[in-house]
Amino acid sequence: MGHIVKVKKPRPVNLDLQTIRFPITAIASIAHRVSGVITFISVAILLWLLSLSLSSSSGFEAASEIVNSFFVKFVLWGILTALAYHIVGGIRHLLMDMKYFEELETGAQSAQVAFGVTAVLSVLAGVLVW
Numbered sequence: 001m002g003h004i005v006k007v008k009k010p011r012p013v014n015l016d017l018q019t020i021r022f023p024i025t026a027i028a029s030i031a032h033r034v035s036g037v038i039t040f041i042s043v044a045i046l047l048w049l050l051s052l053s054l055s056s057s058s059g060f061e062a063a064s065e066i067v068n069s070f071f072v073k074f075v076l077w078g079i080l081t082a083l084a085y086h087i088v089g090g091i092r093h094l095l096m097d098m099k100y101f102e103e104l105e106t107g108a109q110s111a112q113v114a115f116g117v118t119a120v121l122s123v124l125a126g127v128l129v130w
């Protein structure tokens, strides 16, 4: 009776982060999670800003002053861009739940479209903020 000999196959190992190339679908997936977390944190910031602006007329002045700085505008633009990507990527996810864009090629194409639409919305968000 022969017995089974386990041979350890040498597996390709690559831990060099600079040479790892992520496919566009992986980047779309990671970006969707990151944008969801950014959106979640943003809700607290935006609700605080809203409550300050509604607290009194001096509160409104204070909120306007905060929003007037370049840095805060840049953060708001980032928040809107993350939200835009989360919604566009979310719609892509929902379409995939309905069995669209499930193949490698169409998945990569829809990721490209999602990034393109987000870029346009991001420019519009910039116009809105500035």
Ligand code: HEM
Binding pocket: 032, 033, 035, 036, 037, 039, 040, 041, 043, 086, 087, 088, 089, 090, 091, 093, 094
């Ligand atoms: C306040 C608003 C929102 C917050 C804070 C939020 C946050 C999140 C977070 C944290 C995740 C988990 C991501 C992960 O684990 O990979 C998620 C997933 C998801 N979000 Fe949102 N989201 C918001 C609004 C929206 C909107 C408006 C859409 C509309 C398209 C959407 C669509 C989705 C979908 C489809 C998923 C699941 C993606 C998957 O299957 O991996 N979200 N969201």
